[in-house]
Each structure stands twice: as C-alpha cells, then as structure tokens.
Amino acid sequence: MGDRVREVGLAEATPETRKIYQQIFGDRDPVAEPGTTTGTRGDYWTTLALVPDIFKLSTEIVWGLLAPGRKLDPVLRELAILRNAIVGDCKFEYSQHHKVSRMIGMPEEKLAAIKNWTTSSAYSPAERAVMAATDELIGRNLVEDATFAELKRHLSDEQIVELFYVITTYRMHGMMLRALHLEFDNDTTLRMQEVPAPGEALIKLPQS
Structure with a gap:
C-alpha cells in the first residue's frame, strides 16, 4: 500500500473517476477492497485520482498508446x-x-x-x-x-x-x-543503504 499520500475511495470519486474505476475494478470500492485482475493492488489508479483531471488525462494517454491500430x-x-x-x-x-x-x-x-x-x-x-x-x-x-x-x-x-x-x-x-511508493515500487527508500561493517571495523585508507 502506498504510504505517502492518501487514496480516493468510491464514495469520494468524481463521476468521471467512477467510470474509470468501473473499467478497472468493477463495482468494488478499490480502497476498501483493493486488487486488480493482474495481481496488483491498484493504488496507482486510486492515488492519481486525487487530481481527477490528471487521472482522466493520464488514463486516456496510456490506454491510447496501447490501443490497436497505432x-x-x-x-x-x-x-x-x-x-x-x-x-x-x-x-x-x-x-x-x-x-x-x-x-x-x-x-x-x-x-x-x-x-x-x-x-x-x-x-x-x-x-x-x-x-x-x-x-x-x-x-x-x-x-x-x-x-x-x-x-x-x-x-x-x-x-x-x-x-x-x-x-x-x-x-x-x-x-x-x-x-x-505505489504498487510493487513501495520499497524505494531502502534500496540504497550502507551495510554496516562487522564490529568496530573501519576502512583503512592508504597513507600518502
């Protein structure tokens, strides 16, 4: 679950957002009952829906790029x-x-x-x-x-x-x-971390 910003549930969704939710989630509230047919949580959609016009535009662009006949x-x-x-x-x-x-x-x-x-x-x-x-x-x-x-x-x-x-x-x-931190990319802060040396070991730099 994305932990940085909130998601938009069905009750809060605009009519246009509800239409998009219907195509992706069916009749479910995607926040109360998360999950898609491809095994993802679906929180990318419910997070973008915080800004309905961007959500609509983004969805149209992605689906347009995947449409047949391009x-x-x-x-x-x-x-x-x-x-x-x-x-x-x-x-x-x-x-x-x-x-x-x-x-x-x-x-x-x-x-x-x-x-x-x-x-x-x-x-x-x-x-x-x-x-x-x-x-x-x-x-x-x-x-x-x-x-x-x-x-x-x-x-x-x-x-x-x-x-x-x-x-x-x-x-x-x-x-x-x-x-x-959405979908399968919710661990990004932990990707770059120092691994502690054993005990009190320190890196010895060469002497000039």
Missing part, C-alpha cells in the same frame, strides 16, 4: 517499455508489461532475454535499435546519432515520434510510482 508495432512498443522498466528500475512496469507482451504474442524467447538483450540473437535489427534508443534515452538522457540513424533505417518518422512518446510517458509513470 503506427508503432506493438512488439516494439513493449520492448521499449520493458527496457524502460529495467533501466529505470520500476518493478510494476516490468511485471505488468510482461503480461501485456504475452497478450500481443511476443515470443517467450524474447521476454526471457530482455535483461541481457545485447548478447542475445533473439531480436531483429529493428528491435535492437529500439532497445538501444530506449537504454540511451532513459540511462543517459540522449540518443546517439548512430543509434538514431539505425532507427531511421527501420522506422518512419511518425513511428519514431510515437516510440519516444511511449518511452518518455512510461518513464514519467515509473518515476511517479517510485516517488509515491
């Missing part, structure tokens, strides 16, 4: 989201989009190799270009010219814009999850 191949989209989750360290996105990837028919071989894609022969040149661009954008805040040129060999300009919108949108959601 210019970007859904396999490329999911590879980008999964690499986004790995490089950005977001457990929720990683778990959820394994499920989405299977729904769109991504082979298990590709899912199994997603963490070490650079040493795997499971991916096409277009898929490798997409994952390289994702890693650079999330990890270094840029896309190298050579990587972009490789993207241009396989994708149209429209597909590239859509790809970058997917990457940056899911990065934003991953950051929100970690900042607010």
Whole structure:
C-alpha cells in the first residue's frame, strides 16, 4: 500500500473517476477492497485520482498508446517499455508489461532475454535499435546519432515520434510510482543503504 499520500475511495470519486474505476475494478470500492485482475493492488489508479483531471488525462494517454491500430508495432512498443522498466528500475512496469507482451504474442524467447538483450540473437535489427534508443534515452538522457540513424533505417518518422512518446510517458509513470511508493515500487527508500561493517571495523585508507 502506498504510504505517502492518501487514496480516493468510491464514495469520494468524481463521476468521471467512477467510470474509470468501473473499467478497472468493477463495482468494488478499490480502497476498501483493493486488487486488480493482474495481481496488483491498484493504488496507482486510486492515488492519481486525487487530481481527477490528471487521472482522466493520464488514463486516456496510456490506454491510447496501447490501443490497436497505432503506427508503432506493438512488439516494439513493449520492448521499449520493458527496457524502460529495467533501466529505470520500476518493478510494476516490468511485471505488468510482461503480461501485456504475452497478450500481443511476443515470443517467450524474447521476454526471457530482455535483461541481457545485447548478447542475445533473439531480436531483429529493428528491435535492437529500439532497445538501444530506449537504454540511451532513459540511462543517459540522449540518443546517439548512430543509434538514431539505425532507427531511421527501420522506422518512419511518425513511428519514431510515437516510440519516444511511449518511452518518455512510461518513464514519467515509473518515476511517479517510485516517488509515491505505489504498487510493487513501495520499497524505494531502502534500496540504497550502507551495510554496516562487522564490529568496530573501519576502512583503512592508504597513507600518502
């Protein structure tokens, strides 16, 4: 459960929020009876609902990006989201989009190799270009010219814009999850901690 801000229960929800809740949770109050069909708590939705217009906009964008008929191949989209989750360290996105990837028919071989894609022969040149661009954008805040040129060999300009919108949108959601301690990313404060040395042991620095 997210412990940094409160959640919005059914009684407090706006009519527009109730419509969205219905699609995700059915008739349940998602705060009193948390849980989704994919095994998550659902507190990302109930927390974003604190600001109803942002909640509505965010939901429309995410569902729009996942809708069929987009210019970007859904396999490329999911590879980008999964690499986004790995490089950005977001457990929720990683778990959820394994499920989405299977729904769109991504082979298990590709899912199994997603963490070490650079040493795997499971991916096409277009898929490798997409994952390289994702890693650079999330990890270094840029896309190298050579990587972009490789993207241009396989994708149209429209597909590239859509790809970058997917990457940056899911990065934003991953950051929100970690900042607010939501879903599977509720342990972020403990990730970086000093491990005590045994007894009174101290690190000895070399003498000049």
